[in-house]
Amino acid sequence: xxxxxxxxxxxxxxxxxxxxxYRRPDSWLYLSVPPGVEDRAARDLAIVSADHSRxxxxxxxxxxxRAGDLPSLTMFTSDQVLLAPILADRQGCYLHSAGxxxxxxxxxxxxxxxxxxxxxxRQLQAAGEAVPDLVAILCDDRNIVRRWDAHGQGPPDWRAYxxxxxxxxxxxxxxxxxxxxxxxxxxxxENALIPLSDRREVxxxxxxxxxxxxxxxxxxxxxxxxxxxxxxxxxxxxxxxxQSGEIVKQLRRLVx
Numbered sequence: 001x002x003x004x005x006x007x008x009x010x011x012x013x014x015x016x017x018x019x020x021x022y023r024r025p026d027s028w029l030y031l032s033v034p035p036g037v038e039d040r041a042a043r044d045l046a047i048v049s050a051d052h053s054r055x056x057x058x059x060x061x062x063x064x065x066r067a068g069d070l071p072s073l074t075m076f077t078s079d080q081v082l083l084a085p086i087l088a089d090r091q092g093c094y095l096h097s098a099g100x101x102x103x104x105x106x107x108x109x110x111x112x113x114x115x116x117x118x119x120x121x122r123q124l125q126a127a128g129e130a131v132p133d134l135v136a137i138l139c140d141d142r143n144i145v146r147r148w149d150a151h152g153q154g155p156p157d158w159r160a161y162x163x164x165x166x167x168x169x170x171x172x173x174x175x176x177x178x179x180x181x182x183x184x185x186x187x188x189x190e191n192a193l194i195p196l197s198d199r200r201e202v203x204x205x206x207x208x209x210x211x212x213x214x215x216x217x218x219x220x221x222x223x224x225x226x227x228x229x230x231x232x233x234x235x236x237x238x239x240x241x242x243q244s245g246e247i248v249k250q251l252r253r254l255v256x
Contacts, residue, residue: 001043001045001058001059001060002045002058004031004039004040004041004042004045005040008024009022009024009029009039009040010022010023010024010025010027010029011023011024012039013214014214017033017034017035018032018033018034018035018076018077018078019031019032019033019078019081019214020033020039020042021081021214025050026049026050027047027048027049027050028046028047028048028049028050028052029045029046029047029048030045030046030048030076030081030082031044031045032044032045032076032077043059043060043061044057044058044059044060044075044076044077045057045058045059046058046074046076046082048082051089052085052086052089055082057074057075059075072164072165073164078165079165080094080142080165080211080213081213081214083213084211084212084213084214084219085213085214085216085218085219087144087146088213088218088219088222088223088226089222090146091146091147091148091149091222091226092144092145092146092147092226093144093145093146093210093211093223093226093227094142094143094144094163094210094211094213095108095110095142095143095144095145095182095209095210095211096110096141096142096209096210096211097109097110097117097141097142097143097182097209098117098118098120098121098139098140098141098143099137099138099139099140099143099160099162100121100124100135100136100137100138101135101136101138101173101175101177102124102134102135102180102251102252102255103134103252103255103256104177104255105177105178105179105180105255106138106159106160106176106177106178106179106180107179107180107181107182107183107251107254107255108143108145108160108179108181108182108183109121109183109185109239110182110183110184110185110205110206110209111184111185111186111209115185115186115187116185116186116187116241117140117141117167117185118140118167118168118169119187119241119243120185120241120247121137121140121169121171122169123241123245123247123248124137124248124251125137125169125171126245127245127248136173136175137162137169137171137172137173138160138161138162138163138172138173138175139162139163139164139165139166139172139173140166140167140168140169140171141165141166141167141168142163142165142166142167142211143160143161143162143163144160144161144162144163145158145159145160145161145179145230146158146159146161147226147229147230147233155233156229156233157178158178158179158230158233158234159176159177159178159179160176160177160179161174161175161176162174162175162176179234180235180254180255181234181235181236181237181254182206182230182234182235182236182237183236183237183238183239184196184205184236184237184238184239185239185240185241186238186239186240186241187240187241187242187243188240188241188242189242190240190242191240191241191242191244191246191247191250192238192239192240192250193237193238193239193247193250193251193254194237194238194239194240195235195236195237196236196237196238199231199232202231202236203227203228203231206227206230206231206236207227210223210227237254
């Protein structure tokens with residue numbers, strides 16, 4: 001770790017445990033600071049270039065890194081504040097969602113904390129146990145969506161990626177697949193997939209599921225543009241499902 005006591009940290013622009021963020025003319029400083037600890041006593045530090053294209057990570061305990069089994073990619077308590085601006089600059093975002101690859105294409109299930117993201121993940125897991133190679137769980141709580149331009153050679157390619165930031169279920173995967181649909185989920189006594197055509201409503205509901213980083217004006221501009229593009233180019237559905245697992249049959253027809 002550099003000597004934080006003698007370092008020019010710059011101007012603090014964000015302070016909410018466990019993050020303290022500083023802006024310098026040519027870089028950003030991300031400090032992981034537990035509640036009640038002074039910034040200069042931080043044990044984790046990232047120095048990131050102004051455009052977030054390069055980062056140097058520092059940790060007070062080298063042995064923890066060498067031991068492996070890390071709680072996050074960077075060893076910070078959470079990676080999302082650090083990685084969200086990088087994704088925004090590359091037409092990507094974090095989405096509060098459960099994600100799975102079904103028959104080779106990705107589905108993302110979004111909803112509030114009690115809507116049933118972990119429930120649908122378990123139902124898909126059960127289907128995968130019955131039919132090997134049918135299902136790959138990406139993550140039941142945080143997934144990444146990224147838009148790849150075709151440069152005039154066809155429609156844009158949207159892909160979903162798993163992350164390590166899971167919720168109730170520890171199953172995660174680094175795999176990625178073409179994004180077939182985003183589904184707003186709701187537990188119900190019946191099973192149904194209802195296409196959504198109102199793009200304004202889709203955008204509004206989609207924004208509620210966007211994982212918000214340290215929200216600079218630049219991040220908002222890029223993220224809003226991405227959400228609007230997604231509303232136009234990705235199919236959306238309202239998904240009502242019960243506890244039986246029968247919805248998996250309809251999902252297979254959707255991706256088929």
